[in-house]
Amino acid sequence: MQFFIEVLLGGLLSGVMYSFVALGFVLIYKASGVFNFAQGAMVFAAALSFVGFQNLGLSFPLALLAAFTTMVALGILTERVVLRPLVNQPPITLFMATIGLSYVIEGLAQGFWGANVRGLELGVDDVPVQWLMDSTGIGVSSFDLFGAGVAAVLVALLALFFQYTRIGRALRAVADDHQAALSIGIPLQTIWRIVWAVAGFVALVAGLIWGARNGVSFSLTFTALKALPVLILGGFTSIPGAIVGGLIIGSTEKLAEVYLGEYVGGGIDSWFPYMMALTFLLIRPEGLFGEKHIDRV
Amino acid sequence: MNTPTLATAPSAADSSSPAPGYLSINNIEVIYDHVILVLKGVSLAVPKGRIVALLGANGAGKSTTLKAISNLLHAERGDVTKGAIEFKGARIDQLTPSELVRRGVIQVMEGRHCFAHLTLEENLLTGAYTRGSARGEIRDSLERVYHYFPRLKQRRMTQAGYTSGGEQQMCAIGRALMAKPEMILLDEPSMGLAPQIVEEIFEIVRDLNRSEQVSFLLAEQNTMVALRYADFGYILENGRVVMEGEAADLSSNEDVKEFYLGLSAAGRKNFRDVKHYRRRKRWLS
Numbered sequence: 001m002q003f004f005i006e007v008l009l010g011g012l013l014s015g016v017m018y019s020f021v022a023l024g025f026v027l028i029y030k031a032s033g034v035f036n037f038a039q040g041a042m043v044f045a046a047a048l049s050f051v052g053f054q055n056l057g058l059s060f061p062l063a064l065l066a067a068f069t070t071m072v073a074l075g076i077l078t079e080r081v082v083l084r085p086l087v088n089q090p091p092i093t094l095f096m097a098t099i100g101l102s103y104v105i106e107g108l109a110q111g112f113w114g115a116n117v118r119g120l121e122l123g124v125d126d127v128p129v130q131w132l133m134d135s136t137g138i139g140v141s142s143f144d145l146f147g148a149g150v151a152a153v154l155v156a157l158l159a160l161f162f163q164y165t166r167i168g169r170a171l172r173a174v175a176d177d178h179q180a181a182l183s184i185g186i187p188l189q190t191i192w193r194i195v196w197a198v199a200g201f202v203a204l205v206a207g208l209i210w211g212a213r214n215g216v217s218f219s220l221t222f223t224a225l226k227a228l229p230v231l232i233l234g235g236f237t238s239i240p241g242a243i244v245g246g247l248i249i250g251s252t253e254k255l256a257e258v259y260l261g262e263y264v265g266g267g268i269d270s271w272f273p274y275m276m277a278l279t280f281l282l283i284r285p286e287g288l289f290g291e292k293h294i295d296r297v
Numbered sequence: 298m299n300t301p302t303l304a305t306a307p308s309a310a311d312s313s314s315p316a317p318g319y320l321s322i323n324n325i326e327v328i329y330d331h332v333i334l335v336l337k338g339v340s341l342a343v344p345k346g347r348i349v350a351l352l353g354a355n356g357a358g359k360s361t362t363l364k365a366i367s368n369l370l371h372a373e374r375g376d377v378t379k380g381a382i383e384f385k386g387a388r389i390d391q392l393t394p395s396e397l398v399r400r401g402v403i404q405v406m407e408g409r410h411c412f413a414h415l416t417l418e419e420n421l422l423t424g425a426y427t428r429g430s431a432r433g434e435i436r437d438s439l440e441r442v443y444h445y446f447p448r449l450k451q452r453r454m455t456q457a458g459y460t461s462g463g464e465q466q467m468c469a470i471g472r473a474l475m476a477k478p479e480m481i482l483l484d485e486p487s488m489g490l491a492p493q494i495v496e497e498i499f500e501i502v503r504d505l506n507r508s509e510q511v512s513f514l515l516a517e518q519n520t521m522v523a524l525r526y527a528d529f530g531y532i533l534e535n536g537r538v539v540m541e542g543e544a545a546d547l548s549s550n551e552d553v554k555e556f557y558l559g560l561s562a563a564g565r566k567n568f569r570d571v572k573h574y575r576r577r578k579r580w581l582s
């Protein structure tokens with residue numbers, strides 16, 4: 001039983017890591033209807049610039065600020081250079097544009113900062129929490145707990161922002177109906193710039209957490225792929241959905257690996273999430289928390 | 298102007314354009330996608346504090362005229378290629394929709410376009426986006442809108458997508474009111490609504506016009522209702538204004554009666570006669 005709980009907790013906490021990446025997708029999809037394939041590249045670029053700035057001799061907070069500025073600038077630039085000229089184009093065109101964008105971002109980031117693998121230090125150790133180990137015998141990494149805490153704060157902030165602020169409401173309005181938003185005087189370009197900037201910020205948080213865990217290397221961009229099943233489970237338009245989806249994917253893949261792995265020879269966790277996503281698409285295509293398409297008859 | 302006048306050919310429209318009013322449009326031409334000529338020289342004026350109706354059949358150019366004013370044309374690849382649009386004496390054709398809303402001109406789009414996943418109250422609040430003013434002031438405006446549309450207050454926490462067509466139309470008008478406009482461009486408010494609801498909505502429009510001093514330019518296919526509530530009317534055909542006049546004069550005009558109200562002294566016509574009228578109509582324009 002203790003072992004089960006340990007696996008479950010480990011899974012849940014690693015699921016939070018997927019949620020970080022999924023959040024970035026949700027934000028942009030919600031506000032502009034664009035599936036931003038470049039989110040993974042943005043995560044990579046964020047982590048790389050943070051480490052790069054640190055190597056230039058900046059202190060931790062300064063490097064954080066510099067990386068944050070870089071990501072916001074990148075977001076705004078993307079809106080200006082890639083998306084604005086493509087306004088009113090079909091979604092598939094925009095999607096293709098973001099695929100292209102992901103290569104540009106990866107290339108630029110590596111060209112600028114170099115392509116070698118680096119370590120990223122956040123000052124939180126990846127060791128079991130001692131008091132929990134002593135009292136219950138369950139080992140939970142303090143780094144994982146830290147990540148979960150950051151996720152909770154981030155989601156709470158985003159939820160409050162979307163639900164209760166004037167800009168947040170405008171973002172949701174734009175997501176629902178571009179033209180109507182335009183007609184009541186909401187400037188779409190400003191809104192899109194804000195969304196891309198926020199997505200850049202989320203990518204930075206994701207990049208820092210992932211980078212500290214796995215090291216900053218090109219393979220970070222592939223973590224974006226793990227965000228896909230999370231999105232399908234949680235729903236493309238829901239911020240809480242991205243978190244819950246991440247938790248479900250994280251825990252089930254670890255449990256499946258531990259308890260079913262021996263029967264099929266292991267390696268389940270690389271394909272199990274995708275199978276779950278497929279099943280979900282058949283049963284509930286809008287995801288657990290996704291907005292139902294409202295149709296009037 | 299006591300009798301409805303026949304507008305002259307567009308080439309002479311400059312000389313016969315209406316006296317510059319509060320909102321005035323002077324001989325505009327609109328082209329979609331660089332090739333499709335939709336408006337061929339439309340001139341009209343809305344005096345302050347009045348309700349002006351823009352009438353005509355499907356595809357006559359009513360919506361295009363409204364969108365040319367509110368500058369939503371660009372989003373549909375349309376362009377005003379000739380003519381001028383003025384509001385309170387200043388050119389407004391190059392303003393973005395957002396700047397235009399700040400100046401007091403707002404459009405309520407055809408088909409209502411409420412934000413389906415936002416509650417009715419959130420829909421109304423988004424209308425105050427351009428004001429950015431203090432919460433208290435916006436609360437006051439919200440209460441005013443609820444005063445005109447008590448139904449919206451009852452259902453304020455319902456997602457707009459789940460409300461009826463009439464409620465959505467009220468929501469769309471209320472949302473525009475939240476921007477504190479001086480001039481509302483109302484596109485086809487009667488679309489898909491039961492006659493009783495249409496009547497209710499037009500009553501509110503008249504009420505808003507009288508007590509809030511909001512001017513209206515409304516595009517309508519329902520000529521009968523529109524002429525009953527409007528002060529002045531323009532009839533568009535094929536991208537041109539073919540007739541204009543006081544609403545009362547228009548509704549007693551023989552041609553308008555026959556072509557738009559389906560009334561005539563001789564009662565209902567058979568098909569052959571209708572074809573005959575079509576020919577006469579072409580001569581009119």
